[in-house]
Amino acid sequence: MIRYFINIITGAWSLIIGLMVTLKNTLRRAVTIQYPTQKLPMTERFRGLVDLRVEKCIKCYQCVKICPTGCLAITHSETPEKKKELVTFKYNMELCCFCGFCDQVCPTQAIYMSKIYEIATYGHEKLHIDLLNPEKYREWLNPTVK
Numbered sequence: 001m002i003r004y005f006i007n008i009i010t011g012a013w014s015l016i017i018g019l020m021v022t023l024k025n026t027l028r029r030a031v032t033i034q035y036p037t038q039k040l041p042m043t044e045r046f047r048g049l050v051d052l053r054v055e056k057c058i059k060c061y062q063c064v065k066i067c068p069t070g071c072l073a074i075t076h077s078e079t080p081e082k083k084k085e086l087v088t089f090k091y092n093m094e095l096c097c098f099c100g101f102c103d104q105v106c107p108t109q110a111i112y113m114s115k116i117y118e119i120a121t122y123g124h125e126k127l128h129i130d131l132l133n134p135e136k137y138r139e140w141l142n143p144t145v146k
């Protein structure tokens with residue numbers, strides 16, 4: 001008989017504890033957001049898609065050499081005044097492991113990890129990116145929320 005009442009009391013007490021936890025968290029500010037209609041700003045060190053400040057590139061090829069997956073490819077030409085000009089700067093995002101080595105090794109901060117992360121696509125061809133094209137990430141910068 002005593003055991004019966006002890007069970008009722010401990011059961012009621014654990015119910016009260018549970019309800020107190022629920023009440024406490026109900027009054028707290030939500031830590032989740034309504035993604036994709038709401039988005040958080042990415043942190044300073046977030047590594048999104050690789051991007052390029054074309055005017056800063058000195059064509060040293062260090063990013064190409066250090067890339068562990070070989071997803072960067074550059075070609076350049078030389079003017080009669082021996083000035084180097086970029087001809088192509090390809091980035092194969094399919095191979096990129098987002099290690100950030102290219103960003104770290106670049107002496108002029110020309111190549112860098114952007115904050116773009118919404119990179120879903122239906123075709124492989126869209127993952128082969130021309131970093132010289134200023135419109136390359138337009139679609140991913142303003143993804144349509146369906």
Ligand code: SF4
Nearest residue numbers: 067096097099100102
């Ligand atoms: S983040 Fe890493 S894998 Fe991607 S391009 Fe840079 S060095 Fe290559």
Ligand code: SF4
Nearest residue numbers: 057058060061063106
């Ligand atoms: S390391 Fe920087 S400066 Fe050198 S080729 Fe790559 S992007 Fe250009």
